Amino acid sequence: xxxxxxxxxxxxxxxxxxxxxxxxxxxxxxxxxxxxxxxxxxxxxxxxxxxxxxxxxxxxxxxxxxxxxxxxxxxxxxxxxxxxxxxxxxxxxxxxxxxxxxxxxxxxxxxxxxxxxxxxxxxxxxxxxxxxxxxxxxxxxxxxxxxxxxxxxxxxxxxxxxxxxxxxxxxxxxxxxxxxxxxxxxxxxxxxxxxxxxxxxxxxxxxxxxxxxxxxxxxxxxxxxxxxxxxxxxxxxxxxxxxxxxxxxxxxxxxxxxxxxxxxxxxxxxxxxxxxxxxxxxxxxxxxxxxxxxxxxxxxxxxxx
Numbered sequence: 083x084x085x086x087x088x089x090x091x092x093x094x095x096x097x098x099x100x101x102x103x104x105x106x107x108x109x110x111x112x113x114x115x116x117x118x119x120x121x122x123x124x125x126x127x128x129x130x131x132x133x134x135x136x137x138x139x140x141x142x143x144x145x146x147x148x149x150x151x152x153x154x155x156x157x158x159x160x161x162x163x164x165x166x167x168x169x170x171x172x173x174x175x176x177x178x179x180x181x182x183x184x185x186x187x188x189x190x191x192x193x194x195x196x197x198x199x200x201x202x203x204x205x206x207x208x209x210x211x212x213x214x215x216x217x218x219x220x221x222x223x224x225x226x227x228x229x230x231x232x233x234x235x236x237x238x239x240x241x242x243x244x245x246x247x248x249x250x251x252x253x254x255x256x257x258x259x260x261x262x263x264x265x266x267x268x269x270x271x272x273x274x275x276x277x278x279x280x281x282x283x284x285x286x287x288x289x290x291x292x293x294x295x296x297x298x299x300x301x302x303x304x305x306x307x308x309x310x311x312x313x314x315x316x317x318x319x320x321x322x323x324x325x326x327x328x329x330x331x332x333x334x335x336x337x338x339x340x341x342x343x344x345x346x347x348x349x350x351x352x353x354x355x356x357x358x359x360x361x362x363x364x365x366x367x368x369x370x371x372x373x374x375x376x377x378x379x380x381x382x383x384x385x386x387x
Contacts, residue, residue, distance in 0.1 A: 094123035165195030
């Protein structure tokens, strides 16, 4: 790990669309990382599973061929990009751990090019057009904070963003920023009736993680209408309209930067760790936790059943 930056630095969230050719998506992502670095970013986060269209819209065993080991060919390329651009890089990958065993994994590369660690997505959804339980084994590494040249960072992945426990356990390990690489969108037939409320709930829960834990939060989503097209093989139907809306908020939940719903953008945000310290002093939620009373949280329900 290189010497830590000062308490003030810039993060970048790469909101991008994803096409049917994985190699093209990787090239686009690398170009965006380099552009973010030119704009002054020290930490860059890519969206969930950015190398492909969101393939979990269907259950197809042939798509396991998209997975790669970590370390592997793609992580070598990403490590080189982190080194070349002198950035901490967070990249969401389809990990092949062993034959028949796969994870949705975020890899963290330090600005010196080293693979600093991985986080395996803990909460795995199973909903119409989000058939992730078919592809991904739940993570078994727990919630983690990683030492980087930008200090301690934590990353969770998409469906994890709805769970306060994950945010709390990552923050308790010293993370000053939580990143959420994401692939979330509207079912086109539901957008008119539920779309605004769904987006508002998504935005609100993640701002709440920032407030409750006194941390910065960076959320990076993809954008565009996708049918899960992988090299010309797509899902019949109307697909998913990924709603973009990537945002960055401070430790009191104030949104400092926010992207559009329908455009590719490099969203920049400024971190000031002294501001984090000030907020925690005045709103000492971590100090006032009643850790002696929380044991029942490990129960599924408390109805006696």
